Amino acid sequence: MMLDAHDWSMTTEQILSSCGDSRHTVGPDGTNRYGNRYAPEPGLLSFGSCTSSTISDVAFEAADRLHGWVRALDPEAVEQSVDDLYERVRTELVANIAMTSASALDVVVCPSGTDAELVPLLVALAEGRRVTTVLVGASEAGSGTAHAARGHHFDAVTPSGRGVEPGTPVDGDVADRVGLERVTIRDGAGVPREEKEIDDEVRAIVGAAAARGEHVLLHIIAHSKTGVHAPSLELVDALVHAHPGQVDVVIDAAQGRFSRQGLLRSLQRGYMVMVTGSKFFGGPPFAGAVLVPHERAGGRAVPAEVPEPFGDYLVRAMLPRTWTGARASVAPGLALGVLMRWWAALAEIRDYYSVPATLRLEVLRTFQSVVPEIVAGTRHLDLSTVPPPNRCRDATRLLESNTTVFPFTCRTDDGHLLGMEPLRALARAVRYGSVDDERLRPDLAALRCELGQPVELAGGGESFAVLRVALGGRDIIRACVTPSLGSTFAERREHLARDVALTLEKVDALVALAHTDALEGAR
Template identity: 35%
Template sequence: MLPSELLQPLDTLLTSGCDRRLVRCASGFNPYGTGVDVRSALPLGSCTCSSPSARAIVAAQAALKTLRESSCPHAVAAKLLVGVRSILRHRLKLSVDVAIALTPSGTDVEILALALVGGNDDRKIVNVVVGAGEVGSGTIRAAGGLHSDQIVPRGKASVVGHAVNESLAARTTVVPISVRSGSGEILSPIEIDDRVSQAVIDAVSQGSRVLVHLVAHSKTGVHAPTLGLIQRLTKAMGNDVSVVVDAAQARLAPSAYQSALDRGLMVFLTGSKFFGGPPFAGALLIPPALRPNNFSGLDGLENYLGREDFPVTWERVRSSCDEWLNVGSLLRWVAAASEIDAYFRVPDHVRKRIAVAFNQAIQERFMGLSNVKLVRSFQSVDHGSYLRPIESTPTVFAVEMMDQRGHRLGRDSLKELHGQLNVTGEDRFHLGQPVAIGRDRYALRIALGAPLVTQIANGTNDDSTLQHRIAKFQNQLGTLSQRMTELSRSTLEVGS
């Protein structure tokens, strides 16, 4: 007899096995304005998450059909996840000795990374989270080994802020490092490096182990700290310092992942931001030297990860797991893998051409507007100081909006306009939700994602050329700038 979970509809399964972020609101969407149905809105919110493409849904449907028709769903699930890992390994150019853990979301990766570092001994841990205001909303709690939602992926109730593993959480202190000033300006690389360095030196001098986050593309495009600082810290302090690359946006060049792993750094990414799979899906890439020796730190993770989620080479960990299979996470990863594979099938020069066209259109259509302003939200990334980005031009732009009196719109007003752009008008646009870029400053984000690149590159059944499809895309961005200008002019910020 089939497990009852497999009898549920696909849309229900795709929103299962995570937390309340996937629960549909009265609007029919999750809190990010996306869902698990294919939409016609132009997908420009991949810096948060996107609704799935038809290709992703077809992949998930096929996987679910295979599971339902099997007399041994667990064996089929294991095979499907081998396929997911194979695509990640192939497309991201990972060596065979890299371990790949799959998680229900990027937030859950934080807990696993902490457990791997903290499981080696019983010392105190200082978790240095760089760009804390520009990474996942649940990052700080998860980085402290705490539950960040009232529901855990296994479906059980939890208490926000309570420990996933009592011993691990009690030993962990989180130190957030901002990458912006209070006014919202990006700090210089030297300033950020100095802050990170001081936090690490202080922690190690007090006998603590340190886990440092190197953010490789924040919600608005910031990379920090520099690779040079990381190299100096790890060389000087040896095993007292571990590093995890927060590449949750997945906006790194394929070669960058192995480059980081070769330096002994863990890397986490998602299949649901740039790569455009259904929300959410996380992965932790682990170099061979960080294979766990002490598994006590993993206690409590049974509510987050099942047997097949752990790397296939971690036999002892997997053998200690029960039969729980997270079908929702599996289907989301299968869907994401289809997007990853399709994106990298597009020739490099075509992907680059589309990214350049996106950049040009944003600069041309949004520059000089009175009520909609581009925010300096990315650095000119020096390939020697940072991991190489997926494109040489930015793929995420942050924009502030002003009301009819010229006052900046706050979070609530931007959320309302975000919703209007998403569901009203002849042309609909899904953008990245408002993000804080300073004290009382918020911005929406316009992001290029893999499914959109693939769609423009491959076209549909019409006879239009790539040049025509790119021109159409640029015109759509022009329409977006007009819509945003019109909406801002008709808005009056409360309290202004």
């Protein structure tokens, strides 16, 4: 993490992939494990924003400019200047996504959305009691979420570069003060559970922890990997009022699929919010942040210090300047990879919100309407259950008004559902193209597109795997403002629909060839 600013042999692309866990490891082909590049790739479609995306031209140019600025600094000025740049990230992020002043919040910048889970835990522990973390829908939040939410390592490599054992405590003393309760969001058939059923389970867990005198850290998942939201904000508000000063709330909005009004209302309620710049907004993988209101639902304390082992995940510049004690306890460091990824993401965020809201909404509704129609016309794909859009201004969930992530199963001609590994192979085949496969139409063979990585939906003793097609902010920007996609807004939306159709048609065709090398023995 302590990247030497004077190692000028590192390229912008290399710095972008630094200061993170093993998900950033770049292979010989120049991509990470999800097929993302840290340099633009012309001609690549991206419907995988629910996982991560290859960096765009706009974002890369922003990162490259930042790299040039830092290289031009006097060596004595680098540390302070980088700290100032982190402060600019905090200010711009809050202004763009929360439409409020950064002075009303503390913002902690993190290497990824998973690392961000450590921050609400440290905040809750600052209240001085044992903490029970109530984690809703962990299996659809991220593979390392359950580990990080209880203060454990979630990957074999930390952002500092140190090797660790996943699932072991970051700090033993912290781990001894934390308990974890999980709440599933799907039933035994993989169907989303009823909101009331989830709410009742959460209410019982929180009530029991509060009765023991513990501090509760309640997670709301504002958009899971497959679009589920839980528990209801109505319940959360009731629990906060029923147990004053004992319930801290953190909203996992890492997917970035939220309304700004809903986000602002949640912050005003005193709820912490975790966000990323690398999913819906389309910044480079990965970049996280935690928005911490000064007046939280669970109290006002902030960490007086950060235990030394957490220095594998945080450097001083990532912490807000108001956290003087915590900053003093953490080692200085540049963490340029984290700063650069957020700088690039902010370029995408500014572009997204510069497009009139009415145009953005039209593109969102286009995607929402065409995907079910396209999937219905395939032989081997079936949509998984997703919650219906919620257009109520007083909704009890923090969510978007349109569905932008569609999970789907893939079934071969003999009725066999493809599992996780075959779906990963399928996603790779779609990502890298199949130009040598003469059994595919030339346009399908040439198509390259990022999809959302497979997710296993489990409940009871049953489980099945889904791929995901997702609309991201960058797709919306392209449909609104890119002349090469059409001379009118309607033509550009039609172009988007054709891209989605071609992508899903290729997936369907590859499933039909599941016994071939395209899926490397999927069956």
